[in-house]
Amino acid sequence: MAELNNLMDLDGAVAAFEFSDSxxxxxxxxxxxxxxxxxxxxxxxxxxxxxxxxxxxQARGWESLTGMGGFYPIGGFTLMGMDWSAVVQGTKGVVxxxxxxxxxxxYQALAE
Amino acid sequence: xxxxxxxxEMPGMVAAGEFxxxxxxxTYQGNMSEEMARMASIMCRSTSMGTHMEADMLGTFCTxxxxxxxxxxxxxxxxxxxxxxxHNVFCFMDNTKADFNKVLHYMHDELAHSSxxxx
Amino acid sequence: MIKRLLAVDGVQVVAQFRxxxxxxxxxxxxDENGLNMLVSFAHDYKxxxxxxxxxxxxxxxxxxxxPPRGWIVRGAxxxxxxxxxxxxxxxxxxxxxxEVLKELDDLSHY
Numbered sequence: 001m002a003e004l005n006n007l008m009d010l011d012g013a014v015a016a017f018e019f020s021d022s023x024x025x026x027x028x029x030x031x032x033x034x035x036x037x038x039x040x041x042x043x044x045x046x047x048x049x050x051x052x053x054x055x056x057x058q059a060r061g062w063e064s065l066t067g068m069g070g071f072y073p074i075g076g077f078t079l080m081g082m083d084w085s086a087v088v089q090g091t092k093g094v095v096x097x098x099x100x101x102x103x104x105x106x107y108q109a110l111a112e
Numbered sequence: 113x114x115x116x117x118x119x120x121e122m123p124g125m126v127a128a129g130e131f132x133x134x135x136x137x138x139t140y141q142g143n144m145s146e147e148m149a150r151m152a153s154i155m156c157r158s159t160s161m162g163t164h165m166e167a168d169m170l171g172t173f174c175t176x177x178x179x180x181x182x183x184x185x186x187x188x189x190x191x192x193x194x195x196x197x198x199h200n201v202f203c204f205m206d207n208t209k210a211d212f213n214k215v216l217h218y219m220h221d222e223l224a225h226s227s228x229x230x231x
Numbered sequence: 232m233i234k235r236l237l238a239v240d241g242v243q244v245v246a247q248f249r250x251x252x253x254x255x256x257x258x259x260x261x262d263e264n265g266l267n268m269l270v271s272f273a274h275d276y277k278x279x280x281x282x283x284x285x286x287x288x289x290x291x292x293x294x295x296x297x298p299p300r301g302w303i304v305r306g307a308x309x310x311x312x313x314x315x316x317x318x319x320x321x322x323x324x325x326x327x328x329x330e331v332l333k334e335l336d337d338l339s340h341y
Contacts, residue, residue, distance in 0.1 A: 014179070040173040043170055047169075051159065051166075051188075054158075054159060060290075065290060066151070074188055076188070076189040078187040079166075082184055083180075084179030086180060101217075103212050
């Protein structure tokens with residue numbers, strides 16, 4: 001599993017975080033001076049877990065109705081804001097600045 | 113060319129389309145049946161409304177300017193395919209052929225300044 | 232009219248919102264800012280519930296879920312429930328949810 005240190009090495013990383021299966025924040029790291037806090041990251045973790053569940057429900061429904069596979073199991077979820085994106089996979093995630101974000105690299109780092 | 117046409121020019125794009133937040137209108141291009149596109153637009157609209165609300169909630173926890181607010185879009189990644197939505201435009205892409213970075217950055221650049229009203 | 236919901240045991244707040252999520256009126260133990268946040272949440276949650284019900288019908292091919300009439304989120308001490316464009320906040324220890332929902336349903340038709 002990815003280490004938070006490695007995630008913070010990604011270009012434009014604002015925060016790296018780990019959460020439980022039910023979405024509670026377990027640990028985190030923040031870049032100096034970023035406008036994030038533990039409470040926000042805990043909320044963000046819950047948002048990510050909720051959306052991974054929704055996406056899993058949709059993937060199951062879609063695959064069984066259309067016969068088009070390749071969506072389940074859901075590997076990762078990304079939330080794009082105006083200036084930042086949160087990329088999560090499994091129980092870890094990283095918040096990246098959009099203008100520097102390398103999403104492929106983030107998924108790769110999260111999978112390591 | 114429209115954003116959807118431009119997306120369809122990108123390698124690995126399976127289908128791309130647009131949905132409305134109210135009602136069930138949608139348009140699309142690509143390798144997908146009419147019924148699949150209808151389902152895709154219902155699913156994408158649903159998740160987008162959720163992420164929009166969640167980002168607003170996140171905004172109440174951030175101390176000043178939180179770059180995740182307002183919510184602009186989302187993406188999910190399966191083993192073979194990924195789905196990305198920004199504002200009301202969705203696309204389905206083949207992971208082995210598509211450039212995920214290029215697609216997400218293009219969609220964000222083109223659509224992130226659209227109105228936040230979910231109409 | 233909706234004020235009469237406050238007479239039901241356990242109901243602490245009741246509010247009505249427009250289709251665009253704006254507060255129409257609200258009563259009970261909550262200030263204006265709280266009421267605005269409550270109806271904003273209720274409006275968003277109503278649309279999400281509708282979207283989820285659409286998907287449930289779509290995936291199961293079973294009708295009857297749509298359009299959803301309302302939703303309930305039950306917490307350890309408090310419950311939020313909504314029917315139509317009405318939402319109320321209920322203290323679990325004092326309320327009969329059945330009674331609250333019946334009154335909410337009646338009022339939502341006005």
